[in-house]
Amino acid sequence: MRSSSNTIRTNRAVTTLATLLAGALALTACSSNDDKDGTESHSTTATGSGLSLPKLDGTSLEVAAVWTGQEQKNFKQVLAEFEKRTGAKVTFVPAQDPIINFLGSKIAGGQPPDVALLPQPGAIKQAVQKKWAKPLGAEAQAELAKNYSQGWQDIGKVDGKQYGVYYKAANKSLIWYNAKAFENAGAKEPKTWPELLTAAQAVYDSGVTPFSVGGADGWTLTDWFENVYLSQAGPEKYDQLAQHKIKWTDPSVKAALTTLAQVWGKKNYVAGGADGALQTEFPASVTQTFTGGDQPKAAMVYEGDFAQVNIGETKAKVGTDAKVFPFPAVGSTAPVVSGGDAAVILKDSKGAQALATFLASPEAATIQAKLGGYLSPNKNVPVSAYPNTVQQTIAKALIASGDDFRFDMSDQAPQAFGGTPGKGEWKDLQDFLKNPKDVAGTQAKLEKDAAAAYGSGS
Amino acid sequence: MTSAAAAGVPPAPAAPKRRKSVTGTRRTVAALFLLPALVLLGALVVYPIGYSIIRSFYNASGDGFAGVDNYKALFTDDGIRTALKNNIIWVVFAPTVSTALGLIFAVLTERVSWGTAFKLVVFMPMAISMLAAGIIFRLVYDQDPDKGVANAVWVGVHDTFAQSSAFPKAHPGRESPLVARDGGFITKAPVHTGEVVALPLVGVAPDQMPDGAQKAAAAKPDPAGITGTTWQDFTRGKGVGRLGAPDPTELGYSGMKIEAVLDGKVVATTKAASDGTFTLPAKADGALLRLPAGNFKEPYNGVEWLGPSLVTPAIIGSYVWMWAGFAMVLIAAGLAGIPRELLEAARVDGANEWQVFRRVTVPLLAPVLAVVAVTLMINVLKVFDLVFIIAPGSSQDDANVLALELYRKGFAEDQPGIASAIAVFLLLLVIPVMAFNIRRLRREVRR
Numbered sequence: 001m002r003s004s005s006n007t008i009r010t011n012r013a014v015t016t017l018a019t020l021l022a023g024a025l026a027l028t029a030c031s032s033n034d035d036k037d038g039t040e041s042h043s044t045t046a047t048g049s050g051l052s053l054p055k056l057d058g059t060s061l062e063v064a065a066v067w068t069g070q071e072q073k074n075f076k077q078v079l080a081e082f083e084k085r086t087g088a089k090v091t092f093v094p095a096q097d098p099i100i101n102f103l104g105s106k107i108a109g110g111q112p113p114d115v116a117l118l119p120q121p122g123a124i125k126q127a128v129q130k131k132w133a134k135p136l137g138a139e140a141q142a143e144l145a146k147n148y149s150q151g152w153q154d155i156g157k158v159d160g161k162q163y164g165v166y167y168k169a170a171n172k173s174l175i176w177y178n179a180k181a182f183e184n185a186g187a188k189e190p191k192t193w194p195e196l197l198t199a200a201q202a203v204y205d206s207g208v209t210p211f212s213v214g215g216a217d218g219w220t221l222t223d224w225f226e227n228v229y230l231s232q233a234g235p236e237k238y239d240q241l242a243q244h245k246i247k248w249t250d251p252s253v254k255a256a257l258t259t260l261a262q263v264w265g266k267k268n269y270v271a272g273g274a275d276g277a278l279q280t281e282f283p284a285s286v287t288q289t290f291t292g293g294d295q296p297k298a299a300m301v302y303e304g305d306f307a308q309v310n311i312g313e314t315k316a317k318v319g320t321d322a323k324v325f326p327f328p329a330v331g332s333t334a335p336v337v338s339g340g341d342a343a344v345i346l347k348d349s350k351g352a353q354a355l356a357t358f359l360a361s362p363e364a365a366t367i368q369a370k371l372g373g374y375l376s377p378n379k380n381v382p383v384s385a386y387p388n389t390v391q392q393t394i395a396k397a398l399i400a401s402g403d404d405f406r407f408d409m410s411d412q413a414p415q416a417f418g419g420t421p422g423k424g425e426w427k428d429l430q431d432f433l434k435n436p437k438d439v440a441g442t443q444a445k446l447e448k449d450a451a452a453a454y455g456s457g458s
Numbered sequence: 459m460t461s462a463a464a465a466g467v468p469p470a471p472a473a474p475k476r477r478k479s480v481t482g483t484r485r486t487v488a489a490l491f492l493l494p495a496l497v498l499l500g501a502l503v504v505y506p507i508g509y510s511i512i513r514s515f516y517n518a519s520g521d522g523f524a525g526v527d528n529y530k531a532l533f534t535d536d537g538i539r540t541a542l543k544n545n546i547i548w549v550v551f552a553p554t555v556s557t558a559l560g561l562i563f564a565v566l567t568e569r570v571s572w573g574t575a576f577k578l579v580v581f582m583p584m585a586i587s588m589l590a591a592g593i594i595f596r597l598v599y600d601q602d603p604d605k606g607v608a609n610a611v612w613v614g615v616h617d618t619f620a621q622s623s624a625f626p627k628a629h630p631g632r633e634s635p636l637v638a639r640d641g642g643f644i645t646k647a648p649v650h651t652g653e654v655v656a657l658p659l660v661g662v663a664p665d666q667m668p669d670g671a672q673k674a675a676a677a678k679p680d681p682a683g684i685t686g687t688t689w690q691d692f693t694r695g696k697g698v699g700r701l702g703a704p705d706p707t708e709l710g711y712s713g714m715k716i717e718a719v720l721d722g723k724v725v726a727t728t729k730a731a732s733d734g735t736f737t738l739p740a741k742a743d744g745a746l747l748r749l750p751a752g753n754f755k756e757p758y759n760g761v762e763w764l765g766p767s768l769v770t771p772a773i774i775g776s777y778v779w780m781w782a783g784f785a786m787v788l789i790a791a792g793l794a795g796i797p798r799e800l801l802e803a804a805r806v807d808g809a810n811e812w813q814v815f816r817r818v819t820v821p822l823l824a825p826v827l828a829v830v831a832v833t834l835m836i837n838v839l840k841v842f843d844l845v846f847i848i849a850p851g852s853s854q855d856d857a858n859v860l861a862l863e864l865y866r867k868g869f870a871e872d873q874p875g876i877a878s879a880i881a882v883f884l885l886l887l888v889i890p891v892m893a894f895n896i897r898r899l900r901r902e903v904r905r
């Protein structure tokens with residue numbers, strides 16, 4: 001699939017040196033040279049679904065996103081297709097987390113990128129409040145209405161106006177498991193929380209640690225919590241807690257933490273113990289689950305669909321060696337927690353609008369879907385575009401959940417609470433992983449940090 | 459910011475404002491020539507400092523005057539207080555250890571013929587950027603002994619003295635006759651002569667079994683003693699199988715220690731054979747059988763270098779690795795300037811080498827040592843990259859230093875007011891050290 005797109009475009013490697021605050025990383029950015037006579041003939045053949053994009057020869061656009069590595073490379077192929085169709089030149093600007101602050105400095109400097117991909121609904125709201133974001137034009141909105149369910153359209157709205165195009169989605173209600181370890185243990189894919197505990201016990205009895213937790217990154221822990229909470233306390237409470245309308249000292253939080261402690265707190269259930277898990281970063285937590293043959297460091301790892309990018313680094317094959325089951329139902333229904341990146345226009349222009357329209361189209365999403373490691377909330381992306389059955393299942397589950405999904409809670413919270421390493425919810429849940437007996441103390445700390453963060457109104 | 463401030467002070471004495479200079483240059487001409495430098499310094503040093511100070515009195519969004527609230531936060535916020543505490547640890551230990559090591563290296567290498575080669579090696583880390591050194595040490599301190607060198611060495615040394623056991627994760631399965639006690643497992647009911655006892659456990663994978671473990675066999679009853687089997691009651695791929703009885707492919711716990719405990723006293727001990735069977739003499743009649751904790755000792759996992767308590771010393775270690783070479787080279791240069799006669803004279807007078815070092819070399823080197831230590835101190839006050847990279851997210855809070863907190867407040871938490879206050883505070887901390895350095899420099903010039 002990649003070879004076909006490579007033959008269409010002629011490549012020119014443009015190296016840009018992106019100096020990240022964390023240090024100087026040399027990223028090789030690859031943008032395609034628009035070969036005009038080649039473009040014309042191909043764009044007419046490729047445009048099948050009636051997506052019409054204006055001719056934008058001579059325009060240059062900048063797109064900022066936090067994606068790195070393979071993800072960035074794949075996205076650039078999508079941008080290349082846009083260049084091919086319109087003749088515009090698109091540059092990818094690597095940003096760093098938190099992107100809203102990155103954009104803040106860009107905007108203060110008077111040079112915002114034309115389009116930015118914002119990972120949190122809270123960030124879109126901030127961008128609108130600060131008057132950075134520009135509303136979508138008619139074409140983009142039409143494209144969006146055609147391809148997206150109401151729920152996905154709504155989370156891109158602020159005060160009734162459409163600002164964001166959710167280009168990329170994440171299904172964060174999945175548990176990946178080492179098929180071999182499950183087979184050795186005679187364990188079955190669980191559908192409910194008690195079944196999960198039974199499967200874990202079977203795995204443990206067979207001599208493999210059941211869970212791998214990437215506790216060095218706090219967000220994996222907040223995602224664990226959100227799944228348990230959404231399923232156990234229900235969507236209404238979930239929304240209230242996300243907006244801090246109920247306190248973290250609420251009994252429902254206590255119940256969720258207690259449930260969580262059944263996994264986190266059980267001796268030998270977490271690979272490396274709590275201390276080891278707290279020093280395991282997310283990528284390592286995935287790879288250690290799928291390396292080591294019969295004797296992996298752990299049998300299951302919880303995280304979203306994007307974990308398969310890390311599985312790709314091991315010898316395990318997604319679908320045969322690495323399998324996946326939806327996060328089991330703790331309460332009455334299984335949770336669907338999702339995340340996503342929305343394209344938001346920061347500099348209104350014909351080109352930026354066209355790019356937003358393109359990103360809302362199934363054509364753009366299909367290109368990246370074929371490359372793997374990507375999930376689109378676009379319901380018109382054919383399921384067959386995903387490279388393997390596992391991804392097809394995940395995509396189907398996401399589309400099927402319709403408007404019942406809930407967006408990642410920590411992504412909705414203020415940055416200081418839900419998105420800063422070593423602070424707020426991340427830190428509090430890390431402390432909880434270390435000491436799972438202290439439910440009340442954890443709640444008190446969460447409430448204290450939440451009150452400070454929500455109170456400051458940032 | 460802090461180093462920029464260091465550069466900001468010299469121009470003050472340099473501007474001649476009183477009268478015509480010796481060469482007869484007019485003041486306007488002098489000012490003209492100074493202008494480019496002044497503009498640059500003003501725009502790049504004075505203005506940022508000034509603006510930081512002003513910004514530190516405003517709130518997060520920058521439109522409301524906050525008074526000294528941001529400074530109050532400096533001393534009430536837990537994060538900043540840990541940062542402050544860690545900064546003090548850094549300033550006290552990092553420069554002194556680096557300087558001491560540098561001094562030792564310099565004095566010792568002076569006397570060996572391959573000293574230059576040694577110095578080259580010690581100085582080498584200086585050629586590496588802080589970022590790269592951070593990444594290297596993140597790996598060195600990795601908890602997993604298979605990845606982290608520090609723990610590989612530590613575990614290697616530890617394991618030569620203390621063997622780990624064969625069944626670290628074994629535990630009773632469902633409906634087990636065993637209960638956990640004191641880290642081991644003990645039967646619920648006493649055993650009697652002529653009885654066949656089953657001591658099943660689960661949780662040991664076939665690959666982890668000791669070499670030579672064979673398929674578990676049911677023990678034959680012996681009227682003169684107690685017999686039994688201890689084995690892994692778990693068939694791969696099938697689960698427990700027949701509960702409490704060995705299935706065809708289940709392995710015996712070869713080498714498992716078994717104690718018979720009667721009224722709290724061990725009356726007999728034995729070891730399981732390779733098929734898991736064991737026999738105990740008749741005197742164990744009525745005793746409880748215990749699998750002592752020694753069987754289940756967890757493999758030693760090394761030191762938690764990057765855990766909350768050791769993370770700061772560990773990062774200081776990586777800093778010393780980088781900067782001891784720098785200290786050594788400067789001190790070696792100073793050492794070369796010491797008059798040999800003084801050392802010779804001391805030796806002739808009968809001083810031993812330690813006395814020469816302590817009473818002659820070190821006092822003569824004192825000015826150099828002071829320069830090195832002070833330079834490192836300034837360097838350490840603004841340490842950021844090593845901490846940012848080496849400390850994993852979970853212990854970043856424990857490893858926090860002021861510069862990192864500044865970054866986090868300013869760029870991750872959107873609190874530029876507090877971040878500016880930290881910057882100003884750091885500047886205040888650097889000023890006395892700087893003043894000391896400048897005064898020393900002036901004295902040097904006058905001499």
